Amino acid sequence: MKAKPLNADSSTEEKIKAAARKLFTQQGFAAVRTRDIASEAGINLALLNYYFRSKEKLFEIIMLENLGHFFQGVAIIVNDEKTSFYKKIELLVDFYVTRLLNNPDVPLFVLNEARNNPQKLPMQFNLMDSFFMKQFFTEVKAGKVKAMNPGHLLINIMGLSIFPFAAKPMIQRVRGISDKEYESLMIERKKLVPEWIKSMLEVKK
Amino acid sequence: MKAKPLNADSSTEEKIKAAARKLFTQQGFAAVRTRDIASEAGINLALLNYYFRSKEKLFEIIMLENLGHFFQGVAIIVNDEKTSFYKKIELLVDFYVTRLLNNPDVPLFVLNEARNNPQKLPMQFNLMDSFFMKQFFTEVKAGKVKAMNPGHLLINIMGLSIFPFAAKPMIQRVRGISDKEYESLMIERKKLVPEWIKSMLEVKK
DNA sequence: GTCTATAATTCGATAGAC
DNA sequence: GTCTATCGAATTATAGAC
Incomplete structure (x- = not known):
């Protein structure tokens, strides 16, 4: 078995992938030119096609990575039988916010991809069958949380966690705040969003 | 002054605009070919350039229309001094949900545009100076609602109202529900989202 | 592996007939 | 106003030298 080079991250292949990740994630497939990726990677256009056969193949790799950012880890969290509802x-909110602080362009990319190529989304992963949902129904039956269509709960968790990243440029525009201020707002949300979700689920006396 | 033709909506110009609106809104500027727009409109490519000088000009018209969907009406709602906080x-939630039920692709389009061309967003419209924000601060000072960074309030209202439309394909994928079911979920949210926002703002005793 | 040069294709835009 | 035909620029992909 061949040993991986020590500096796998600075190899030419990785440099191209890093450039492609940046540009594709920010601008989408159609808006990016392979020339731009090559230039961003500091290499030649021909070399890009030498490593990855085509623009499509390279894009698919990046897409799978980004989808991973979105779905990886979620399955583990929602199916852990040891953690409470x-x-x-x-954990979900913290997971999303933490990951997206480092990859703020991923949400729009994934939402766009989900619309343009829904068949490429991981289908096996059915949130409705998760242990998290079982716990939700148990809480509802016990009268501990308000009954609601579980779709609302999922939309609310994701909407409050993910939307602010997808809408960052728009919100900064209508509010006029800096990147730094926006980041601390997002960090605040790690604590606040779970509290808000809790309030929404609270049974009124 | 010349009278408008009675069937303005079926004129060639309108057919092209309708086709462009559909494709640009769904796929974005770069992914759409002028040939596709012409074909969708049932006319020739040359005719498209006869009516609108270029792809860019046509896109700008569509973009302004879509931005209108998003911002039009909001300013009126938030600055009405006669309605309560x-x-x-x-009114905001109902406005968004009602409008987006008929234009479900607009949110992703606007969010993408806001990122790609932030300078083209209407800047004059500063939500922070609105009467709505004054009312919020009044409520906070009176101890009637929980104090929080007003950015959170805006993000939460928009996130809970708009996100489910931007994420519709993804949510349908992980939940496996039909368009019809999704629509009734959205209609439910007109009533539920304001209640949830209220819960989030409630001062705990 | 990496480059230069170029082939092959796509796409926006226009010329010119009707 | 509307069409066919085509130009010219841009872009993906490859051939071939080093």
Whole structure:
């Protein structure tokens, strides 16, 4: 078995992937030119086609990576039988916000891809069959949380966690705040969103 | 002054605009070919350039229309001095959901545009100076609602109202529900989102 | 593996007939 | 106003030298 080179991340292949990841994620497939990727990677256009056969192949690799950012880890969180219902909400929000702080362009990319190529989304992963959902129904039956269509719960968790990243440029425009301020707002949300979700689920006396 | 033709909506110009609106809104500027627009409109490519000088000009028209869907009406709602703080929240949510039920592709389009061309967004419209925000601060000072960074309030209202439309294909994929079911979920949200926002703002005793 | 040069295709835009 | 035919620029992909 061949040993991986020590500097796998600085190999030419990785440089191209890094450039492609940046540009594709920010601008989408159609808006990016392979020339731009090559230039961003500091290499030649021909070399890009030498490593990856085509623009499509390279894009698919990046897409799978980005989808991973979105779905990887979620399955583990929602199916852990040792954590409580509310703890899972905290973990989910923290997971999304933490990951997206480092990859703020991923949400729009994934949402666009989901619309343009829904068949490429991981289908096996059915949130409705998760242990998290079982816990939700248990809480509802016990009268501990308000009954609602579980779709609302999922939309609310994701909407409150993910939307602010997808809408960052728009919100910064209508509010006029800096990148730094926006980041600290997002960090605040790690704590606030679970509290809000809790309030929404609270049974009124 | 010349009278408008009675069938303005079926004129060639309108047919082209309708086709462009559909394709640009669904796929974005770069992914759409002028040939596709012409074909969708049932006319020739040359005719498209006869009516609108270029792809860019046509796109700008569509973009302004779509931005209108998003911002038009919001300014009126948030600056009405006769409606209460909570009433405005109800009106905002209803406005977004109602409009987006008929234009479900607009949110992703606007979010993409806001990122790609932030300078083209209407800047004059500063939500922070609105009467709605004054009312929020009044409520906070009176101890009637929880204090929070007003950015969170805006993000939450928009996230809970708009995100489900931007994420529709993804959510349908992970939940496996039909278009019809999804629509009734959205209609439910007109009533539920304002209630949830209220819960989030409630001062705990 | 990496480059230069170029082939092959696509796409926006126009010329010119009707 | 509307069409066919085509130009010219841009872009993906490859051939071939080093």
